[in-house]
Amino acid sequence: MITHHSDERPDELQQLAGEYVLGTLPGEQQRAVQARLQHDPALRAAVDAWEQRLLELTTLAEPQQPSPQLRQRIERSLDSLGSPAPSTSRQPADSWWNLLPLWRGLAGAGLFASLLMALALLLGDPPPATPTYLVVLVAPHSQAPGWVVQASDRQQVQLIPLGETVIPADKALQFWTKADHWQAPVSLGLVKPGQTLSLPLDKLPPLEANQLFELTLEGVQGSPTGKPTGPIQFIGRAVKVI
Amino acid sequence: MSLPEPGFDYQGCLAACAQGQRQALRELYDLESARLLGVARRIVRDSATAEDVVHDAFVRIWTGAGSFDPSRGSARGWIYSITRHLALNFIRDGARLVPAGEEDEPVSAVSEQQPGFDLQARSAKIFDCLDQLEPSRRSCILHAYVDGCTHAEIAQKLGAPLGTVKAWIKRGLSALRECMG
Numbered sequence: 001m002i003t004h005h006s007d008e009r010p011d012e013l014q015q016l017a018g019e020y021v022l023g024t025l026p027g028e029q030q031r032a033v034q035a036r037l038q039h040d041p042a043l044r045a046a047v048d049a050w051e052q053r054l055l056e057l058t059t060l061a062e063p064q065q066p067s068p069q070l071r072q073r074i075e076r077s078l079d080s081l082g083s084p085a086p087s088t089s090r091q092p093a094d095s096w097w098n099l100l101p102l103w104r105g106l107a108g109a110g111l112f113a114s115l116l117m118a119l120a121l122l123l124g125d126p127p128p129a130t131p132t133y134l135v136v137l138v139a140p141h142s143q144a145p146g147w148v149v150q151a152s153d154r155q156q157v158q159l160i161p162l163g164e165t166v167i168p169a170d171k172a173l174q175f176w177t178k179a180d181h182w183q184a185p186v187s188l189g190l191v192k193p194g195q196t197l198s199l200p201l202d203k204l205p206p207l208e209a210n211q212l213f214e215l216t217l218e219g220v221q222g223s224p225t226g227k228p229t230g231p232i233q234f235i236g237r238a239v240k241v242i
Numbered sequence: 243m244s245l246p247e248p249g250f251d252y253q254g255c256l257a258a259c260a261q262g263q264r265q266a267l268r269e270l271y272d273l274e275s276a277r278l279l280g281v282a283r284r285i286v287r288d289s290a291t292a293e294d295v296v297h298d299a300f301v302r303i304w305t306g307a308g309s310f311d312p313s314r315g316s317a318r319g320w321i322y323s324i325t326r327h328l329a330l331n332f333i334r335d336g337a338r339l340v341p342a343g344e345e346d347e348p349v350s351a352v353s354e355q356q357p358g359f360d361l362q363a364r365s366a367k368i369f370d371c372l373d374q375l376e377p378s379r380r381s382c383i384l385h386a387y388v389d390g391c392t393h394a395e396i397a398q399k400l401g402a403p404l405g406t407v408k409a410w411i412k413r414g415l416s417a418l419r420e421c422m423g
Binding site for chain 2: 011014015018019021022048052053054055057058059060061063064065066067069070071074078081183224225
């Protein structure tokens with residue numbers, strides 16, 4: 001998580017920052033720079049300077065009048081957000097979703113799915129159809145199960161609490177998913193502790209085996225960046241039910 | 243030609259957004275949406291996707307306005323950076339519908355003035371500095387920044403080997419930094 005780049009020469013840092021702003025870095029490097037920006041002031045300063053240097057090149061793109069629907073779409077999205085997140089001047093040191101070892105370690109958590117599948121199916125009110133995918137979301141450290149995600153088709157998921165989750169009053173739980181080949185998690189919205197939720201996945205690719213689901217602790221309005229920023233509370237991967 | 247609105251207080255606008263004043267974002271939209279859409283459209287090459295990018299950009303401007311830090315650069319620059327990087331993320335995720343190289347631009351000789359870049363009558367320093375670059379290096383920088391092209395796409399456009407394009411970009415960036423300070 002702590003990355004030292006003491007062997008990096010100043011002109012290498014400038015090149016990296018310049019290519020990051022140009023957009024020519026390969027995807028993986030681009031994401032690595034994004035992650036480093038959170039905790040590397042020298043790189044951040046270099047990137048900021050390049051953004052300013054090149055900004056006027058945006059005037060080379062011919063303006064294009066947006067469709068009348070775009071304004072309404074934005075307004076609707078803002079309505080669903082409520083008021084903006086309270087000002088926070090600092091981002092967390094790193095984005096957990098960039099941490100490969102974490103994802104690898106979680107593969108083991110899939111074991112819980114098989115152990116808890118029976119339990120989940122016994123939890124009263126069975127869904128109308130047999131679930132085809134099941135995810136047990138466990139706490140990262142204790143591995144204690146907290147929620148179950150089940151899907152009876154690949155376009156709709158249900159999130160079911162297994163117990164009482166206590167969160168600070170000024171925080172909210174945000175629900176995310178990420179398939180293996182996606183670059184970053186996608187928000188499925190805010191979840192109240194103890195709430196059962198049914199969510200359409202129609203804006204996303206169909207649910208797939210091993211797809212990751214997690215709940216993170218975010219500000220009351222959800223992550224300000226659109227990506228998880230707070231600590232993971234519960235996490236697990238989708239298992240296909242035979 | 244699209245230049246910033248001289249009288250508009252971009253930083254004040256972000257401060258108002260951070261306070262939850264929806265009207266401030268509407269004013270920003272009126273002022274900048276067409277330019278931002280143009281920037282996004284050029285990178286993602288598809289109007290519908292470009293509108294998705296601008297939608298996401300305005301949501302992010304709204305939710306992130308409170309974290310804008312004026313010591314790191316101009317408010318207007320911040321807005322454009324958000325939009326460009328969202329557009330770049332879209333194409334890196336494989337969402338670009340028209341692959342680079344399949345649009346109207348011919349694969350042209352390196353020294354040729356690239357169509358689509360009208361550098362005439364531009365007063366900003368960057369254009370003076372670009373003017374001093376060798377044409378091949380200039381083309382690389384512009385195709386990357388304005389069109390969101392990868393190294394490989396630029397190589398294809400310019401009919402040059404990949405390694406050469408990488409070197410041109412490297413030297414182009416060094417020269418620009420030297421020229422602009």
